[in-house]
Every structure is written in C-alpha cells, then in structure tokens.
Amino acid sequence: MINRFWRIDRRPEGNQFAEALSLHEAQLGPAPDGQVTIRNAIISMDAGTRMWLTDRTDGYQPPLDLGIPMTGLVVGEIVDSAHPDFAVGEWVRTFGIWGDYSQVDPVMTGAVKLAPGVADKRAWLGPLGMNGWTALWGIERTGAAKAGETVLVSAAAGATGILAVQIAKLLGCRTVGIAGGKEKCRFLTQDIGADQALDYKSDDFAEQLSKAGGIDVYFDNVGGPILDHVLKNMNHYGRIAVCGLVSDYNGMRTAPAEFDQVLMRRLRIEGFFSPDFMDKGDELTARLKTWVDAGELAMPYDVTQGLEETLVAYEKLFTGGNIGKVIVELEQ
Ligand SMILES: NC(=O)c1ccc[n+]([C@@H]2O[C@H](COP(=O)([O-])OP(=O)(O)OC[C@H]3O[C@@H](n4cnc5c(N)ncnc54)[C@H](OP(=O)(O)O)[C@@H]3O)[C@@H](O)[C@H]2O)c1
Known part of the structure; x- marks a missing residue:
C-alpha cells in the first residue's frame, strides 16, 4: 500500500x-x-x-x-x-x-x-499521555508542591500547562497561569479554575507578576525573559521545575540574567524529562485516569x-x- x-x-x-x-x-x-x-x-x-x-x-x-x-x-x-x-x-x-x-x-x-x-x-495523547505524566511529575515530584503553596505555570493555556494548573489545584495549591493574550487568560480563570492569570504580552506584565504574591513553585514551560521576571518574584526556598524552554527551541538559547536570585532566595532549579519516568507510566496514568473519570481534568x-x-x-x-x-x- x-x-x-x-x-x-x-x-x-x-x-x-x-x-x-x-x-x-x-x-x-x-x-x-x-x-x-x-x-x-x-x-x-x-x-x-x-x-x-x-x-x-x-x-x-x-x-x-x-x-x-x-x-x-x-x-x-x-x-x-x-x-x-x-x-x-x-x-x-x-x-x-x-x-x-x-x-x-x-x-x-x-x-x-x-x-x-x-x-x-x-x-491518550493528552491527560493520559506524555502531557499528563509530565504535568503530574513536575508539580508533585520535581516542584514538590504542597497544599496552600502558590504554583505558577507558564504556557499555561497549552496542553502541558493546562494539566499542570489543574493538578496543582487538585493538590490544594493556589494557582497562577501565564499565557499570551486576554482570551487565554480568561480561559484559564473561567474554564480551568486558575486563581489568577497573567498575560505576558501585556505592557504591565512585570507589575502584574509582582502583585501576584510570592511564588513557591514555578512550573516552567518557556524559559527566556519570562523566567527572569519570575526569578525576582520567587519566595525563599522556592522550586523551579524546568519542564520546557519553548521560547528557545528554534535555536535562541538565552541564559537568565537574574540567575543570582537562585542564591539570594535559596532556590532549587531542576529539569525533568518524561522518558526518564516512562517505567512509572502505568502508575501515573492510573492516577490521572481517576481525575479524568471524575471530570476533574479538562482538556x-x-x-x-x-x-x-x-x-x-x-x-x-x-x-x-x-x-x-x-x-x-x-x-x-
Ligand atoms: N520535560 C518533558 O518531558 C516535557 C514533556 C512534554 C512537554 N514538555 C514541554 O512543555 C512545553 C509545552 O509543550 P506542549 O507540547 O504542551 O505545547 P503547548 O503548551 O500546547 O503549546 C506551546 C505554547 O507555548 C507558548 N509559547 C510559544 N512560544 C512562546 C514564547 N516565545 N514565549 C512564551 N510562550 C510561548 C504558546 O502559548 P502562548 O500563547 O501563551 O504564548 C503555545 O501555545 C514545551 O516547552 C515542551 O517542551 C516537556
């Protein structure tokens, strides 16, 4: 054929x-x-x-x-x-x-x-697939998010980000999403249940972020200039779970100018990669499926x-x- x-x-x-x-x-x-x-x-x-x-x-x-x-x-x-x-x-x-x-x-x-x-x-390609495992692993394990903490997610209206926001919420965290444009921000607060959404394309993004309250966990999908803004707004002993660097994938390869905040605020930054935990796929899928079946994980x-x-x-x-x-x- x-x-x-x-x-x-x-x-x-x-x-x-x-x-x-x-x-x-x-x-x-x-x-x-x-x-x-x-x-x-x-x-x-x-x-x-x-x-x-x-x-x-x-x-x-x-x-x-x-x-x-x-x-x-x-x-x-x-x-x-x-x-x-x-x-x-x-x-x-x-x-x-x-x-x-x-x-x-x-x-x-x-x-x-x-x-x-x-x-x-x-x-099977979204909540029960790689995006789901990645979101769950990054929020719970790499980010070590705890109930009551503030979790910030970039590219929050995309596949991985939507799941990260909802999982953080299900774990009892306060959630803030970053996305490009008003429509995406509205979607995040109205349809996905984010507590707050910030438009990184708006002129006052830096100000919005500084007013959003200190960040305990940053689930980063993007890297680039947004990471620099976030570094200045992390709480002491916060964790940055580096999921992806979409702003750099076409070869930009930027480095954070505010890297010194890792020391000043005693932050932990850790990358994670879904094929590394593929052997846990069944266990992760089973947990995600419980939420999907209960209608608690929209996509x-x-x-x-x-x-x-x-x-x-x-x-x-x-x-x-x-x-x-x-x-x-x-x-x-
Ligand atoms: N570590 C892992 O194992 C793993 C597994 C799966 C995915 N990921 C990562 O997760 C991230 C999202 O991937 P996805 O497949 O789920 O895609 P997606 O989030 O559905 O789509 C990508 C989104 O990224 C945002 N974006 C693109 N360029 C940007 C830029 N320069 N600055 C800020 N935002 C930008 C866009 O939203 P806006 O309109 O908001 O800009 C776009 O909708 C990627 O970084 C990917 O590599 C990692």
Missing part, C-alpha cells in the same frame, strides 16, 4: 516549517519480523519535537536525521502484525511517524495498548483534519495559536 508521510528535508529556520518538511509517498510492505503496521488515527503535536529538528547535538536526544520521516506520538489501529504480543485490530499509542501509517517495533517505540473504557481516544483539543494540514497545526505551538492539546486527525 501507499504511505504518505512528512519528510525532513532541511533544518527549519524559525517557524518556516513548509520550507523544511515536505509530504512524500512511498510503498509500504508487510510488517517485517517483530514489527507492526499502525494506521494512524491521531497525530500528537508536541512543542519539544522542535528541538529534534535543529542540529544541536547537546540536547536530551540527538537531532533527527535529514531525509527521514518526522517522528511523533500517534494513536492508531494495528492493521498488520509480525509481533507475537500485538494483534491486528488492537489500538495503541506509540512513537510513530507523521504519516498515514507507522511501521514500528512496538517495544522499541514504547507502544501502549489503549485500555478499554476511555471513549475519547484523544485523551480542550485544537483539532486539525488531514495529514496534509499537519504543518499548520504544528506552527500553532510556536505562535501561540492554540488553546489546549494540538492534534491532527486522519481520515479513517
């Missing part, structure tokens, strides 16, 4: 993704020994993958090679199997490709069979239809065009 997929032709400049990736077609044969063929139903758009498209070699994983299909998390149905533990007709979430089909070794790519009872399969989806529109969806992560989890749904 024919498989269409997005191929990485060159390293993108800024958000010029259409000049760097192109849609290709190739014949797909039967699944080789130990592999399965998955018909992708949903492709997850994740901001962290932008780093894989650069040529930096000191990241948490090597850059993706040029000339190969773009990698990403997918949910889909197995349509061909040469693996004894995975059968045709089963639905899985795994690292696959931005294509109509992903042909993978399901063990090597971390394939997880979708448990029955979750009607909305998109949840809006920003849905784009059709593989050919993938780059439009991807760009939203870097221009702030999304509220919630960005996904691409493929015709089945």
